[in-house]
Each structure stands twice: as C-alpha cells, then as structure tokens.
Amino acid sequence: MKDLKTAILLFLAFTIICGGIYPAVVTGIAQVAFPAQANGSFITDESGTETGSRLIGQPFSASQYFWPRPSATTGFAYNPLASGGSNYGPTNPVYLKTVGDRVK
Template identity: 50%
Template sequence: MKELFSHIRGAVMVTLALAVVCCGIYPLVVFGIAQVCFPAKANGSLIVEADGTVRGSRLLGQPFASDKYFHSRPSAAGTGYDATSSGGSNLGPTSKKLADSIAQNIADYRIQNGLATNAPVPADAVTASGSGLDPHISIQNALVQMPRVAKARGLSEEKVRALIAAHTDPADLGFLGEPRVNVLMLNLALDGH
C-alpha cells in the first residue's frame, strides 16, 4: 500500500513538473525565439495591405471562380477553403459520389478553358486536396488556364506566362516535393498588388 502511495505521489508530481516544463516553458521559449527570428512566418505568413487589411495567408488557398483569376483546386473544407474546418473529401476509390463530382469538375474545367470534350485534364485540377486549403496548383494546370485568364484580362499570353513562372516554386533543394504555382499570390500579382 505504501508503495502504491509513493507511486501516486510520483505520478501526480511528475505530471505537474512536465506540465510546467514541456507545456509552459518549452512552448514559450519557442514562441519567444520564433517571434524574434521569424515574426512573419510565426504569425501565419499573412498578406497585409498598406491600410492593414489582411488579404489572406500566402500558405492558405482561396477559392476563385471568375475567368480573370486562376482557379484553385476543388476543396472539401467546409463550404470551400474554410480554414476553420480543414480536411479532404475522404471518399474512396470506388465511391460513386467521388466519381460523379470528378466527372462534373472535368466537364466544368473543359468548358471554362475551352478544351475538347475528350481532352485529358490535369489530376490536381479536378480532385480535392487533403487539407481543402491547398494553396498550389500544378504547372500544367496553370498553363491550361493561362489563355483563359489572358483573354479575360486582355493581356498577352507571354505576360501571363511570365507571371506564372514568377510565382512557381521549384522542388525544394531541387529534389524535394513537386514544382508548384501559388494561386493566391499569382492572382494578387495579376491584380497588380
């Protein structure tokens, strides 16, 4: 019995000690250093205009529908790009619901971009991401959308192509991950921000 009590005391006190050290001191030290060394990143990589309006985060995607903007991927987060309810569709490979929604996305994408009715469509353009907040599209996807955006804005395709290139991140260190286009940053650039 005495042994049990000594174990309970140990358990209670070590829980409190870990709470102080690992859940108090440690996150606060990380917070302090992060706020000094990487203030913009530690606070969400926010895009803030001169008047203080927050336009979004460079890491979080936003939905776009009109022809003059590049479109993000379909999103399963809330009503679309809802950053308080991140997540994917979680529909499996034999899901009819998924197949139907992909078929609809393909039809829409072909019409929007003036593609032939049997043209293959980039996979990322018609599938929902895991987070529902994917800020990126593939380069192929951006290039398919490029003529539409150029036409809607009365810009030359070369100009838009150059903007795509300027907002394309290569694979990290040349081999990690995929090259990708940040849609929000590209659209902000198109708007002249």
C-alpha cells in the same frame, strides 16, 4: 502512497515543462528568428487590413509540386477573400471541363 505522490509530482512537472515552458521557448525563438512566418505570413492591403496569407491558396505551375484541389473562387483562382472548394465529384462534367480549361 509514495508512488502516488511521485506520480502526481511527475505529472505536474511534465505538464508545466511540456505544456508551458517548451511552447513558450519555441514561440519566443520563432518570433525572434522568423517573425513574419511565425505570425502567419499575412498579406495586408493599402489600409493595413489583413486580407489573407501568403501560405494559403498558392497557385502552382511546376510539376515538382503537389497540386492542390482546383480553386472554385470567383474573380481569379485562389482568391483568398473567397476561398473554397467546388464540392464537385471527380466525374462531374462541370468539374472536368473546368479542370480541362485550366490545364490548357
């Protein structure tokens, strides 16, 4: 019975520490040190409406970066208002033409 009581107390203690105190401390530090990044680096328009994030769908041009899947959005590549993939396979002629046109 003594072992069961110890196990339950340790379970509760670690649940409170790891599930409550630690996340609260890390969130607090992030909010103070990096408020924009901690809140998602949102982009807002003139009216103050959040339209996307600076961290999602960035166009890459330098070879040192990992290039994401080609964007299939309308208007311009990596449009955060209409983000999505094309779902074309890597051998699809439309996909190959689109990627080939973007590489040029």
